[in-house]
Amino acid sequence: xxxxxxxxxxxxxxxxxxxxxxxxxxxxxxxxxxxxxxxxxxxxxxxxxxxxxxxxxxxxxxxxxxxxxxxxxxxxxxxxxxxxxxxxxxxxxxxxxxxxxxxxxxxxxxxxxxxxxxxxxxxxxxxxxxxxxxxxxxxxxxxxx
Amino acid sequence: xxxxxxxxxxxxxxxxxxxxxxxxxxxxxxxxxxxxxxxxxxxxxxxxxxxxxxxxxxxxxxxxxxxxxxxxxxxxxxxxxxxxxxxxxxxxxxxxxxxxxxxxxxxxxxxxxxxxxxxxxxxxxxxxxxxxxxxxxxxxxxxxxxxxxxxxxxxxxxxxxxxxxxxxxxxxxxxxxxxxxxxxxxxxxxxxxxxxxxxxxxxxxxxxxxxxxxxxxxxxxxxxxxxxxxxxxxxxxxxxxxxxxxxxxxxxxxxxxxxxxxxxxxxxxxxxxxxxxxxxxxxxxxxxxxxxxxxxxxxxxxxxxxxxxxxxxxxxxxxxxxxxxxxxxxxxxxxxxxxxxxxxxxxxxxxxxxxxxxxxxxxxxxxxxxxxxxxxxxxxxxxxxxxxxxxxxxx
Numbered sequence: 340x341x342x343x344x345x346x347x348x349x350x351x352x353x354x355x356x357x358x359x360x361x362x363x364x365x366x367x368x369x370x371x372x373x374x375x376x377x378x379x380x381x382x383x384x385x386x387x388x389x390x391x392x393x394x395x396x397x398x399x400x401x402x403x404x405x406x407x408x409x410x411x412x413x414x415x416x417x418x419x420x421x422x423x424x425x426x427x428x429x430x431x432x433x434x435x436x437x438x439x440x441x442x443x444x445x446x447x448x449x450x451x452x453x454x455x456x457x458x459x460x461x462x463x464x465x466x467x468x469x470x471x472x473x474x475x476x477x478x479x480x481x482x483x484x
Numbered sequence: 485x486x487x488x489x490x491x492x493x494x495x496x497x498x499x500x501x502x503x504x505x506x507x508x509x510x511x512x513x514x515x516x517x518x519x520x521x522x523x524x525x526x527x528x529x530x531x532x533x534x535x536x537x538x539x540x541x542x543x544x545x546x547x548x549x550x551x552x553x554x555x556x557x558x559x560x561x562x563x564x565x566x567x568x569x570x571x572x573x574x575x576x577x578x579x580x581x582x583x584x585x586x587x588x589x590x591x592x593x594x595x596x597x598x599x600x601x602x603x604x605x606x607x608x609x610x611x612x613x614x615x616x617x618x619x620x621x622x623x624x625x626x627x628x629x630x631x632x633x634x635x636x637x638x639x640x641x642x643x644x645x646x647x648x649x650x651x652x653x654x655x656x657x658x659x660x661x662x663x664x665x666x667x668x669x670x671x672x673x674x675x676x677x678x679x680x681x682x683x684x685x686x687x688x689x690x691x692x693x694x695x696x697x698x699x700x701x702x703x704x705x706x707x708x709x710x711x712x713x714x715x716x717x718x719x720x721x722x723x724x725x726x727x728x729x730x731x732x733x734x735x736x737x738x739x740x741x742x743x744x745x746x747x748x749x750x751x752x753x754x755x756x757x758x759x760x761x762x763x764x765x766x767x768x769x770x771x772x773x774x775x776x777x778x779x780x781x782x783x784x785x786x787x788x789x790x791x792x793x794x795x796x797x798x799x800x801x802x803x804x805x806x807x808x809x810x811x812x813x814x815x816x817x818x819x820x821x822x823x824x825x826x827x828x829x830x831x832x833x834x835x836x837x838x839x840x841x842x843x844x845x846x847x848x849x850x851x852x853x854x855x856x857x858x859x860x861x862x863x864x865x866x867x868x869x870x871x872x873x874x875x876x877x878x879x
Contacts, residue, residue, distance in 0.1 A: 370746030382746040405630025412603030415622040435744030453638040
C-alpha cells in the first residue's frame with residue numbers, strides 16, 4: 340500500500356487520536372496562529388514568543404460555504420476529469436478564528452446550514468505513483484439550533 | 485497643507501488585447517497629459533502601479549513606463565498593493581506634491597492579464613499564503629467571493645435575484661461607456677442561464693480579468709490655478725489603510741483569520757475603516773456623496789460595499805438597491821462606469837480607472853451615464869494581502 344503523506348508538511352497531525360490542525364500559540368497572550376507561519380507573536384500589544392506548537396479545536400461552527408465547479412490553476416492538483424468540490428469557512432470558538440477547508444467528499448452543500456457543527460477530517464487530495472497525498476477537510480456534523 | 489488637484493485623466497479601453505502592458509500605459513498617459521494640456525516635459529514625477537504577471541518590467545512599472553514614454557530624467561516610483569496599487573501610486577505622487585518636491589506628477593497603472601482564474605506565482609512556496617490556498621484548498625478568488633455571498637444570504641436573506649439586480653444595473657450603466665470591455669445590457673433571465681462558478685455565484689456575477697490602463701495627472705493647486713482653461717478637481721482624501729490586529733474578517737489570500745483571543749477585534753472592521761479614514765480626511769460623510777465607484781469583484785460584494793461606505797446599515801443594501809438610489813438617476817448612483825461588471829479587473833489600473841470615472845462625472849463629461857450635478861465622488865477598493873484604497877474627489 341502507498342504511504343499517506345500530507346500535501347504540505349506540518350499543518351496537521353494524525354498522531355494523537357482524531358486529526359487536528361497544528362498552529363502556534365503565544366505563551367503570553369494566548370493568541371493562536373494558523374498556519375504558524377512565523378516564530379513570534381503577531382499581536383502588536385504583546386511581546387510574547389516564541390510560539391508553542393498547539394493543536395486547534397477539531398470542531399467548529401459553519402460560517403459560510405461555497406463550491407468550485409471549474410478547475411483551479413496549478414499548484415492545485417486538479418484531476419482529469421476535474422472533480423468539483425466544496426469549500427467551508429468554519430469558526431472555532433476557543434480560538435476565535437475562522438479556518439477554511441474543503442468540504443469532505445460527498446457533502447451535499449444544499450443541506451448545509453449556517454452555524455451547524457463541523458468536524459475536522461483528513462482525506463486524500465490526490466494520488467501519484469509514490470503516495471496518497473492528504474489534506475484536512477471539514478465534515479458536516481449534527482445540525483444545531 | 486495645500487490641495488492637490490487632478491488636471492487630467494486618460495484611459496486605454498479595457499479588453500483582452502494581448503499586447504504589452506506598457507503599450508496601454510503609454511496610450512493612457514498621453515491621453516491624460518493631453519487632457520491636462522501638458523506634455524511629458526512638464527511631468528516632474530511618475531508613479532506607477534506594478535503588475536505581477538509580466539515579468540521583471542512589471543515589478544518596475546515606473547521605469548518601464550518612463551522608458552516607454554521616452555526617458556525624461558525624472559524620478560519614478562513603482563508600487564504594488566494588488567488591486568489597491570493605483571491608489572498607493574496616487575498617494576505617493578500626492579505626497580511628493582504636498583511636500584513641495586513636485587508641481588506635476590503622472591500616475592499610471594496598466595496590466596496585461598492571463599486568461600481564466602488568477603493563480604499564484606510559480607514555484608513551490610508553502611510559506612506563501614497565496615500558494616497555500618491554491619495548493620491545499622483550490623481556493624480561487626471566486627471561492628472567497630462565493631463564501632462572502634453565501635454569508636450575506638444567510639445573515640441578511642439576500643437572494644440570487646438581488647445579486648442579479650446588481651448585474652442588470654451595472655450592465656445598463658456601462659452600456660454607453662467607450663472604455664468598458666462588456667457593453668451588453670443583461671436581463672435577469674439571461675443571468676439565470678449563466679453557469680454557476682462558485683455557488684451561489686454565476687459566471688456573470690464574477691468580474692473577468694482584463695487588459696487596460698488608466699492615468700491621472702496630479703498637480704499642486706498653485707500650478708492648476710495657472711492653467712485657466714482647464715477644469716481641475718480636488719483630491720479631498722486618499723486612504724491606503726491596512727487592517728488592525730486582530731483582523732477577524734476572512735480576507736484573501738489567507739486560509740484562516742487572526743485569532744480574537746489575545747486582543748479584542750477592532751470596533752470598526754477593515755472594509756469600514758478604509759472608507760472611514762477617507763471621510764475623516766475629507767471632512768465629508770456618506771450623505772455628501774454624489775456617486776461612488778465600488779469594487780464589485782462580485783455582484784454580492786457591491787452590496788457589502790454599500791454598507792461599508794455607510795450608504796445604509798448592515799443588511800439594508802438590498803432594499804437600497806431596489807429603491808433605485810444606487811442606479812443612475814437615483815440619490816447616489818454606484819458604479820456609474822459600469823464597474824468591474826463591465827470592465828473586468830486590470831489590477832494596477834483599476835483604482836485609477838475608478839478615479840478617472842469620478843473625475844469624468846464631476847466635470848460633467850460622462851454623456852449618457854452622467855450623474856446629475858455631481859460634486860463629490862468616492863472610489864473604494866481592497867487589494868489582497870491587507871491593502872485598502874479609497875479616494876474622495878470634489879469640485
